[in-house]
Amino acid sequence: MKLDNTLLRWPKAVVLSNHFILVLTVLFFLVMWGIYPHMAGRRNLANLLSNTWPLLALVLGQMFVLIVGGIDLSQTSIMAVTSVLGAMVMATSLEPTRFAHNPLWGVLISEQGGWLSGSPWAVPVAVLSFVVAGASIGLLNGLAVAKLRMPPFMVTLVTMSFFSGLAIYLTQSENVRPLPDSFIAIGKGTLGPISPPMLIVVVLALLAFVVLDRSILGRWFYAVGQNAETAKISGVPTKRVIVLAYAFSGLCAAVGAILYSARLEAGRPTLGRNLLLDVIGAAVIGGISLFGGKGKVLWAVYGVLFFVVLDNSLNKMPLDFYSIDIIKGAVILLAALLDALRTRLSLYHAPLAGAP
């Protein structure tokens, strides 16, 4: 009850603002800049941005699933399996010593490389297979959740296990490389100040924004997440909406896989292995609710920015790998707490009609 204090009004307005996380990120960045002056150096900023784009692609997809009240744990395994499949389409040559025991040797891949090795169609077809495979696995998740009414956590946990295992089986734990230069350029090339990953993910984010904020489909996503029963009675095709959310999540995971694979110059069966916490952590920090019905593209962007800046500064500190994970975990927990606090604050802030 004491929250209604005048002294607290200003901080409250900031905490409740849509841009709270951005403010926090900037403050954090400035403090870190004071300690590590090269934080704002050109190379570090470029590095920061290049980490931002693929993570944002994943968080955008995850957000759709969170909004409809689900969760997609399989995004990282979708990355791994699409990375491997795409690479097997376009690899320019493959070493027999490492791949002769592969189950696909002589079928899809050979000494000359992938299925379309050397063909001018190799890269476009590979990119298409990334996207189609990713969206299909997402579709599978969505169908299991919507039509078979299985719990999202279980469904995506199983697909996570299955497809990350499949990715390793298909490659027998070998990275699939080398890849064509034109594909690698997606990760490295620049068009003036604009990099291809930036272009791709900004387009993806704009698409997500238009769908969520401006289209009927977007309103349906929120309605299903807020109250599926009301949505159904009000004529929302709830099952189709849920399936679409998971399919989009899979597609976004595939886009992330394209960007990471191009950067690593290989199809990697363990791609994204440690990324799941980053994705869900960034979403939660941004304020996207795990209970469904709440989330915005802008929040996803802010969450990712915060996470990337945090990660970057932790890497600058003299810490070992495990301490970094501990700190990251603590920050995500803090964000979840903050989210709960914000929800309560906004409750007290809202006009009350009658009794609370």
Added chain:
Amino acid sequence: MTRSALEFDRVSKSFFGVAALSDVTLSIPEGCLLGLIGENGAGKSTLMNALAGVITPDQGTMRLFGVPFHPTCPADATRAGIAFIHQELNLFSNLSVVDNLYIDGFPRLCRLPIIDKRKAYRQAAELLTAVDLCLSPATPIELLTPGERQLVEIAKALGRNARIIIFDEPTTSLTAAERSKLFQVIDNLRREGRTIIYISHSLDDVLRLADTIAVLRDGKLVSTGPGDQYSANRMVADMVGREIAQMYPARASAPGPESVLDVKSLTQPGMIKDISFTLHEGEVLGVFGLMGSGRSELARIVYGLDPFKSGSIRVRGTDAGAPSPIRSIRNGVAFVTENRRQEGLLMEAPVSENIDLSSLRRYARYGSARIIDRRAALKAARQMAESLQIKSGSIDRHRAKHLSGGNQQKVVIAKWLLTDPGILILDEPTRGIDVGAKYELYSIINDLASRGTAILYISSELEELTGMCDRILVMSNGEIQAQFRHSEFDQESVLQAAFRGRTTANQTEANGEN
């Protein structure tokens, strides 16, 4: 003179500058039953929340048996011997009766952290006898009827030795038999010297039970006095601050000749059996039935939420096949469900997004991209909100959960009116809303009927149906038992029909649940 069990002395509370309670002074003698009435938002819940320790009054004091009482949390109130029996019961439906009775303090074996099961069962059985409930304490709550659950709640209060028991709308989901049993138990409690506060919109119940009546309006106590000085008319006048000449507004129109909804031999085993009726243009057709009679099931099946095995549904002469909500909306059928919180509203969403949810397709632009014309959608929602006189802040920012019950119900109706329905199915549309809002809702329904909308009006309140409908179908045991035209309305014969086959229905229901 008996001493006061509970005194409120100049209790005030405001939320963000809006007074929810101002200067309420009220004293309740021990062993007395106070009937507390008022429209939604009049301050009843705020007053009770102050008593429960959910909120702290800004000013004023409360005294419990003469001792100042300042609860800071609900546990304080429980410890002081105050028990709340809420509208939405607080029982764990997966647990047994005995588990629920002792959830916050099982009897222990020699102070060890081990439950003394035998003692718990024995005490539970005694408590159940005290509330006249013949059940094994091991029965899971989910097998009980709403009335039996209510009695378990009372037993729980007795188990904690509650001296003051507060009932909040206890009869809304009870059958007539369960209601009279509840009243008996309440009478017993009073005879034992317990003090009772009874909150209800059902004025007849309050008149029947209360020793003293207190009326709240806009956070103020407007009148209080012995129950025999009150009539239903005076209570309504005090509550709304003006006389309402009639409970039901007069209808100016009569049903047209054209039939818009034809239901033939509709059957779904275990739910409804061989239901046939015709609904005409501009007609208000009532469906009366007790809890479990199949009235809501019928509505859900006609609208397409549940499947049916045989029979047919024809909308304006064409077979609707197996309807789904999407198809029903396209056919101009709208459905205001019984349960607006769980099935009617997006509580977290702004009012405007609730209103245009079912008619979004009308505001689509750019072909299959289906971008919403937001300005047009908001304008339409605003017009609808104004024409139904929904009291809300700016509708694109104010959330549905912040509205009062009556206004929430109007939002659900606004949503459906925006789809331009030819057929409107209403299931208990006035449940839990206050007298003033009810009257407004009745006027809206009459207005729709006069413009040709066919209305299927489902209710468990007979008076409401006789006041509003052209015809009434009476359902029991999943079947239509009788049909009455407006000129033939007669409470007694309708009730008789509603109870027809009732005892056997109860048995089959119980078997089905086991």
